[in-house]
Amino acid sequence: MxxxxxxxxxxxxxxxxxxxxxxxxxxxxxxxxxxxxxxxQLKKWSKDSKGNSAPNVPKEVYVISRYIxxxxxxxxxxxxxxxxxxxxTYRPLKAYMFNQGFCRFCTVxxxxxxxxxxxxxxxxxxxxxxxxxxxxxxxHGGKWSLGNLLLFIDSAYGRNVSVM
Numbered sequence: 454m455x456x457x458x459x460x461x462x463x464x465x466x467x468x469x470x471x472x473x474x475x476x477x478x479x480x481x482x483x484x485x486x487x488x489x490x491x492x493x494q495l496k497k498w499s500k501d502s503k504g505n506s507a508p509n510v511p512k513e514v515y516v517i518s519r520y521i522x523x524x525x526x527x528x529x530x531x532x533x534x535x536x537x538x539x540x541x542t543y544r545p546l547k548a549y550m551f552n553q554g555f556c557r558f559c560t561v562x563x564x565x566x567x568x569x570x571x572x573x574x575x576x577x578x579x580x581x582x583x584x585x586x587x588x589x590x591x592x593h594g595g596k597w598s599l600g601n602l603l604l605f606i607d608s609a610y611g612r613n614v615s616v617m
């Protein structure tokens with residue numbers, strides 16, 4: 454991000470009411486992810502992280518992107534999709550989607566309240582995070598199969614999306 458910081462600041466200023474999500478490039482399972490809505494939060498994080506690193510150790514690379522502030526919700530909760538696609542050629546494009554994808558849900562209903570920016574049970578669907586929540590369901594792990602998601606969308610929105 455350092456090389457692109459000025460570009461980010463310009464975009465941030467063009468979208469002053471936006472929330473941004475910061476993700477470390479080299480980690481998984483929700484580790485190191487956080488949300489910001491003020492430049493001062495980013496500057497504080499940068500200053501704090503410089504103090505925690507050893508000399509001659511490169512600073513961790515992060516990706517920052519605008520957070521979707523009006524996500525599609527199911528039961529008031531955020532979810533994400535895990536779809537597996539195999540691309541065998543690019544010219545012509547030939548891709549195959551595995552039909553056993555799934556979606557993962559948060560355990561807490563979504564809110565865009567600034568006071569909940571730090572509540573990862575609201576914002577991150579990672580099982581490694583959600584399994585520590587009070588409402589986590591061990592039997593299904595907060596997951597739906599892709600087929601169940603498509604049935605829900607068909608019934609809720611009246612669209613025949615299950616034909617792919």
